[in-house]
Amino acid sequence: MAVTLADVAAVCRLSMSTVSRALSHPERVNARTRSRVERIARELGYVRHEVTRSQVSRRTAIIGLIVPDIANPFFSVMTKAVQDRAWKKGYSVMLADTDERAADEPDRARVLAEQADGLILASPRADDGRLREIARSSPVAFANREIARSSPVVFANREVDGAAGVVIDEYAGMNEAVQYLVSLGHRSICYLSGPGRSWSDQRRREAIGAACRAHGAELTELGPFEPQIQAGMRAADVIRFRGATAAIAYDDMIALGLIARLAERRVKVGREISVIGIDCGPLSEAAHPMLTTVHLPGAELGALAVDLLLDRLDPAAAGREPPRVRLESRLVIRGSTGLRVP
Amino acid sequence: MAVTLADVAAVCRLSMSTVSRALSHPERVNARTRSRVERIARELGYVRHEVTRSQVSRRTAIIGLIVPDIANPFFSVMTKAVQDRAWKKGYSVMLADTDERAADEPDRARVLAEQADGLILASPRADDGRLREIARSSPVAFANREIARSSPVVFANREVDGAAGVVIDEYAGMNEAVQYLVSLGHRSICYLSGPGRSWSDQRRREAIGAACRAHGAELTELGPFEPQIQAGMRAADVIRFRGATAAIAYDDMIALGLIARLAERRVKVGREISVIGIDCGPLSEAAHPMLTTVHLPGAELGALAVDLLLDRLDPAAAGREPPRVRLESRLVIRGSTGLRVP
DNA sequence: CACGATGCTGCCAACGCTTGCAGCAATTGT
DNA sequence: ACAATTGCTGCAAGCGTTGGCAGCATCGTG
Incomplete structure (x- = not known):
């Protein structure tokens, strides 16, 4: 057995209450007693x-974080920020990785909720219905009492009706990307789409579609691709038969795989074909040429999700409307894009 | 307030004990009672x-995992494996990221230990003394009782005397790498070293030194470099004045930055200079040419660390010797290495 | 028919800490 | 000098489960 409060109290010849207070509310006991304790x-x-x-x-003092794939740089960067912010605020982070299985999300949420004070769901893959269920977990009534044991939930990178969340507005970034490509002379753009279950993929697709219409470019789509380098490589083999001179990939992983394979095929990225990725951390610099990319503030997303959650944890927040925050994205121009060669 | 056992018991008109048993040890109550409960x-x-x-x-049912940097692919891959294995065994994972600050490790360990049943320290940066302290956390005696409240610790990627651990034997892999370079005609090899606090860096350095002596190659060292792409880029600017025809980098991040920058400088990697990385997950394929790398089984490392830890959690393990496991590394040959051109 | 074995269930103490309330002394104001 | 206030400490009631022990039918066996 370990030393308990009772042991300390016995040695101090004080009551447990006093010892407990000395240790947890130092201002509520005599200074001498406190230091002795x-x-x-x-x-x-x-x-x-x-x-x-x-x-x-x-x-x-635990917050639960659920991500689809911690090995994806976007989520590991975000997780790092979540962890960091939580630590600074006196919380620990419990991590669950669903490995992209939407069906696991409710289970994982349920288990985490048993021990965490609140939950952050990052880019959840499950459908809105299920997510809403998670968000207001079991509001059953019994014997005239409200049932509480529900952990507040904050969604990151996903909008769910009536729930708190932080999202990245990719609209502006995507529009910038398309506009930039058009300004370089590209008229036929290919979008390499991400997994269908990804809410972000929907948004990106919509944003690109709208931007292409606005700027008079033709859009084709290829996919869906898993957000992995291998998948990007496969994309390279398909894309060349499509006549597109520029491609925007669902994320940097795909873009990286794409340009690696294109380089292997002796296609000059940035000249013969332009490629734009969507940020997953610092990877975009790993390629040659370096990847032009729509930068997503993943770290801010994580930190903000924590702030929102801790805010909701405050009982004073009980009545308040669930907060929604929106972060901006922007295009970072590097070497993988260039003037269209006829 | 939420529904408690007492509520259920009241409705069932049973004692709490019976309800508790019905829910936790179904075989110990009557089948009818159980299903009613x-x-x-x-x-x-x-x-x-x-x-x-x-x-x-x-x-x-929580295990704590402490890593130096979750954004580093090596650790995110490992974390994924830890999380996966833990989940399958009914445990949750609490994650702490020290952001490479050795001094934070004891703090983080202390806090995690308060809520976790056991701890995994991945590539800790602190010195042996402090780690040993963490491993046998506060064995103070009081009133004839042993003090127990110490969480078992397993080290991953680090050997600590008297403590359980899994390490990757990089010796064979490094030797293979050097041997391979020599067989390609390289006689002057440069090692781009990692952060000095890294135990792995020491081991890799030693291994490479021994291998170079054994195979008659000359070794120079550059560094230390942080395990990041940016650092690798800086390395590129230095290495060309050293006369080495081949480089082995502390990890893939550095190697990736190196070859990206070299490509920019129009140096043909795999021909004019050969580069070998050391595995951090699937990144080695992101480059062009794809990176020849010493593959480290990071996922196995994580899964095994969990197995070891859960083993130690079993009270039957109390007396037993702390287990040590050693995993193998091996060279994966891809495009970034080639015959030396005179 | 009696007796031990067996299967369920209930009682109650324990886990280690927190906190509202009350008690008590010392200090302050009048 | 007395009441009111202030500052500190102790008492005891929880928090929601678990599990050892005991009680009580029911069953099978000699």
Whole structure:
């Protein structure tokens, strides 16, 4: 057995209450008592049993984060930011990776919710109905009492009716990208789409479609592709028969695979064909030529999701409207795009 | 307030013990009772309060994972494996990212240990002394009782005396790499070293040194470099004045930055200079030419660390010697290496 | 028919800490 | 000098589950 509060109290010849207060609300006990308690606690090697504390106080200081694939740089960058912000605010992060299986999300959410004070769902793949269910988890009534044990949920990179969330507005970035391509002379653009279950893919597709119509470019679509380098390579083999002179990929992974394979085929990226990716962290610089990309503020997304969640955790937030925040994206021009050669 | 066991018991007209057993040890109650309890619990929307359960049972079913940088693909791949294995065994993962700050490791370990049943420290940067301290956390004695509240620790990618761990034996892989370069005619090899605090860097350096002596190649060292693409780019500017015809980088990030910058400088990688990386996940294929790399089984490392940890969690493991496991590395030959041109 | 075995269920203490309330002394104001 | 206030500490009731022990039918066996 470990040293408990009772042990410390016994040695101090004080009641447990006082010891507990000395350790948790130092301002509520005499300064001398406090330092004596602190010293003895230290000498005995007392460490508070956090689990018990959580049980009594109804909070674990844990936030749960669910991502589709932590190995995807976009999510690992975001996770890093979540973790960092949470740590600074005194919270720990429990991580769940669904490996892109939408069906697992409710399960994972349920399990995390049992121990976390709140949940962040990043780019969830499940449908709106299921997500809404997760968001207001089991509001059953019983014996005239409201049922509470529901963890607040914040969605990142996904809009769900009536739920709190942070999203990245990709519209502007995509529009910039298309406009830039058109200004370079490209008239036929190919979108390499991401997994159908991705809400972002829908948005990107819409945004590109609208931009192409606005700027008078023709749009073709290829896909869906998994957000992985291998998939991008496969895309390279298909794209050349489409007559497009420029491609926008669902994400940098696909774009990277694409230009690697094109380079292998001796196609000069940035000259014979222009490629634009969509940001997943610092990877866009790994290629040669370096990837022109629509930068997504993944780190800010994560940090903000934490802020929103902690805000909701405050009981004062109970009544308030779930907050929605929108971040901006922007085009970063590098070497993988260039003037259309006739 | 939420529905508690007591509520369910009241509706069932049974004692809490019976309800508890019906839900947790179904075989210990009458089949009819059990299904009645299950039905009513479901109807009332009862969900067991895991925190209380943990408090009583002394286990949280959480394992803590500490990594230096989750945005580094090596760790995100490993984390994914840890998470996956843990989930399959009924555990959740709490993640801490120290952002390469060795000094933070003890703090993070302490906090995680308060809520986790055990800890995995991946490539910790702190020194052996501190790590040993973490591993046997505070064995103070008091009033004739042993102090237990110490979470078992497993180290991944680091050997610590007397502690359990999984490491990757990079010796063979590095030797293969050097041997291969020599067989291609290279006699002067440059090692781009990683951060000095990295234990792996020491091992890799030693391994390469030994291999160079064994195969009669001359070794120069450049560095230290942070494991990031940017750092690799900087390396490119330095390496060309060193007369080496081949380089081995501390990791793929550095290698990727290196060859991207070299390509920019119109140096033909794989012909004028050969580059070998050390695996961080699937990135080695992102470059053109694709990176020859020493493959490190990061996913296996993670899964195995979980297995070891869960093993140690079994009280039967109390006496046993802390297990040590060693995984193999191997060279994967791709396009970034080639015959030396005179 | 009696007796032990067996199968279920209930009682109750325990887990370690927090916190509202009350008690008590010292301090302050009048 | 007395009441009111202030500052500190102790008491005890929880928090929601679990599990050892005991009680009580029911069953099978000699």
